[in-house]
Amino acid sequence: MQRRVFLKSGALALVTIGLSPRFLRRAALLAETRAAARGKVLICLFQRGAADALNVLVPHGDPYYYALRPSIAIARPARGVDGAAIDLDGFFGLHPALAPLAPLYARGMLAPVHAVGSPSSTRSHFDAQDFMETATPDVKSTHDGWLNRLLAASDATANARLASATHPAALRGVALAAQAPRAFDGPLPTVALRSLDELRIRANGADASRLEQLYTAAGADLVHGAGAEAFEAIRALRAADPDQYTAANGAEYPSSEFGRRLRQIAQLVKADVGMEIAFADVGGWDTHVNQGAATGQLASRLDDFARSIAALVTDLGDRMDDVVILTMSEFGRMARENGNRGTDHGHAGALFLIGGQVKGGKVYGRWPGLAAEQLYEGRDLALTTDFRSVFAEVATRHMGASRLDAVLPGYTAPEAAWLGAVRS
Amino acid sequence: MGAFKSLENFSALANGCTPLSSHVSDMRIRGIALGFLSITVGACSAASRAVPLPSPAAVAARDLTEEEQARHALDRLAFGPRPGEVERIRNTGVDRWIAMQLDPEDLRDDEGERIAAALPLASARPENALDGLRNVSQADTVARRAARQRAAEVSRQLQVARVARAVASERQLQEVLVDFWANHFSVFAGKGPVRLYVAQYEQEAIRPHILGHFRDLLGAVAHSPAMLVYLDNWRSAADSQHPTLAGTVVRRGRRGIVRQPRAPRRPRGLNENYARELLELHTLGVDGGYTQQDVIEVARAFTGWTIAAPQAGGGFVFRPAMHDAGEKTVLGTHVRAGGGESDGERVLDLLARHPATARLVAMKLVQRLVSDDPPPALVDRVAAVYTRTDGDLREVVRAIVTSPEFFSRAAYRSKVKSPLELVASGMRAVGAPADPTPRAARMVAQLGQPLYGHRDPNGWPERSSEWLSAGSVVSRINFGVALAGRAALGDSLRLALESPDFQRR
Secondary structure: OHHHHHHHHHHHHHHHHOOOHHHHHHHHHHHHOOHHHOOOEEEEEEEOOOOOHHHHEEOOOOOOHHHHOOOOOOEOOOOOOOOEOEEOOOOOEEOHHHHHHHHHHHOOOEEEEEEEEOOOOOOOHHHHHHHHHHOOOOOOOOOOOHHHHHHHHOOHHHHHHHOOOOOOHHHHEEEEOOOOOHHHOOOOOOEEEOOHHHOOOOOOHHHHHHHHHHHHOOOOOHHHHHHHHHHHHHHHHOOOOHHHOOOOOOOOOOOOHHHHHHHHHHHHHHOOOOOOEEEEEEOOOOOOOOOOOOOOHHHHHHHHHHHHHHHHHHHHHHHHHHEEEEEEEOOOEEOOOOOOOOOOEOOOEEEEEEEOOEOOOOOEOOOOOOOHHHOEOOOEOOOOEEHHHHHHHHHHHHOOOOOHHHHOOOOOOOHHHOOOOEOO | OHHHHHHHHHHHHHHOOOOOOHHHOOOOOOOHHHHHHHHHHHHHHHHHOOOOOOOHHHHHOOOOOHHHHHHHHHHHOOOOOOOOHHHHHHHHOHHHHHHHHOOHHHOOOHHHHHHHHHOHHHHOOHHHHOHHHOOOOOOOHHHHHHHHHHHHHHHHHHHHHHHHHHHHOOOHHHHHHHHHHHHHOOOOOOOOOHHHHHHHHHHHHHHHHOOOEHHHHHHHHHHOHHHHHHOOHHHOOOOOOOOEOOOEEEEEEOOEEEEEEOOOOOOOOOOOHHHHHHHHHHOOOOOOOOOHHHHHHHHHHOOOEEEOOHHHOOOEEEOHHHOEOOOEEEOOEEEOOOOOOHHHHHHHHHHHOOHHHHHHHHHHHHHHHOOOOOOHHHHHHHHHHHHHOOOEHHHHHHHHHOOOOOOOOOOOOOOEOOHHHHHHHHHHHOOOOOOOOOHHHHHHHHOOOOOOOOOOOOOOOOOHHHHOOHHHHHHHHHHHHHHHOOOOOOHHHHHHHHOHHHHEO
């Protein structure tokens, strides 16, 4: 089991040569109180299928927006008008279904970023998702995901490793998703689950420990690797019973799959099992036909999305000081609506940063405009912010990664080019 | 926990198979004796014909022992061995068995026929599936609800039949390849009226062509209402900058025959969805060398390929008034203006003969049948066979499964089973009959692979390692434990079902 060997020798290396004064201070704090053991947490939410950024974060101040989208545009903000955009800064507005997120903007916890995305010109969902999850646009040979590299490089790692008895390695990264995300690929162990309920062995005690031995015994193959991680997670989560969980502060999650997943992420954050990175994905954004406007297909996806995130933020309460939620989608969609009141694949998109240490209440990114000559290849929103600058900021300022080149290989833009949307 | 309840059910299923639905309870499985008989019969008929077999030298050079070869063939070209089957195939001769599997139409398949008879909607055409909806008034909500339920029953029976055939059909390689191609040309039954068409899709677009020429398979898929609806092509029409073939329509009025321009129920414009996935997923592959402009040109070529009355199960129809009649250039090839329906055929010809398509088909089949990391030399050879035979899929598959790489130590047991493979192989291992109830199909879905339930057009992963995660491995262990809980099983079989090896093929 190469992954685990890597982990153990890595931890050893840290203990023997990684004792910087700052590190020691943290270690001392860790020993003092349980509260101090709370590390930073990054929650990545991937909207698979390419969300239509121009109807998510509506440029109602751009004169061309309404001409490009005669049947699907979101109306200009206006008091008393149903289905109008929720104004943010006089130029941009939120889709009305994102109303649950509006208070976060008002409280300065939500920072929307526009015209952001991958510099790659691909309009393939699958390539674009890979590029975003490996954080190496147009490089197909990258074998690991950026979140696995972030786990390896983040300073928060040191916290978790010191407290490794209560913080099993595999739970440092947890994906609530049907398939392990590409972003988690790499040498460090992580866990991918559709639901926490999956982690139950249906056998009596003696049989269960025999199975544990079978599936964790030495053997450098995939089955044993997954088995070892599973049983480690089962032990750590024995106390955290998903059936017994009650959300705090009156948070109400939608009963959707996405809502359930975010609820379980909140549960993991609060269980203090050493989770540093959580990942969840949500589909249904590929709106080629009848995407709707203020109501309809996209609106109902956004409703679920916003209510789930709002519930997560409410549920986590003060813990949001240690948490950043980062949303993303592989690309945006065509500026002009297509022949079926929908939108085909486009280029730049939008994302949200949410957290206590996010400098929210402001829309970030330079707006490239929607005039014909301003569009990318004459059809799509142009890109003004490389998604890697946002990743870089979150990785260093929030997660404390010291070697950015290890997290984002090939990304060399200076810190001055970052948006400055996250406090360190 | 719903999931675990049905795990408990599962041992009941494997034990005695008490069917849930009474209308299929007459389906009793004759089982292994008959299966054996048909293999023996098949062997005789195959022996009397010239079967193409690999040379003795090639056979002698294989890494694997004879027993391993038989087991490997059953793991990869079938859904795992039934009790005693490894020995039976050794007796038949593994190469002869493979040759017979490559000619499934010559194999007697009583079980397959029984399954078809017990699950009639699994092969129903949509108009039959919708029988109940005909002549039902809008106001009759009870009748309409019943009709909708019947439509839902179509995709349910299709899933049940797929799993049942994987367990019990004698034409095992055929079932493996149906699974492969239905996944290569993945459609999502949950998208609008696709549910109505999915049984017809498998029966008419996929099954008849899996060992035929790729061009025929591609064409059948392109014309299928399931794909036309799933990837939106049925709504794609010429945009306002291009002429259509609308012309005039002839109407009979009171003053005799009147010619008038077709009513300007103007189709609204191009939809690129099918065109892009046709290039990226069905044929050339994402690195196949096409551009955004090619996507647009292909989409233009397919405008007018649509269906009649989607909510009522209508079939393929070409509508000239939606078709972009202008000239096109696809992958550097000029397509003359006014080609109509033949534009799309022309594009399919181009794509099916393209070297990038040969490589993609070779690569994906090798990935499914041989290794997660396809040996490049094998992919090259298989792609060459594709090109030489004009995409004859029987010869393409034969080239793969008779190769030294297929019988190599590196390939042996190197793949992780998909949920369908896990469930079907488990049921075969314990000698369970085909299950005419939804339980086995539901188990496949719970383990993460609802058939015709993949939302995105890329299908389930061919890289089998993607099926394993900390969560899925626990569910998979639980499945094996539930299956092993049958009282009647011997110790060695019970332990085998619980072991990590059972997760692999």
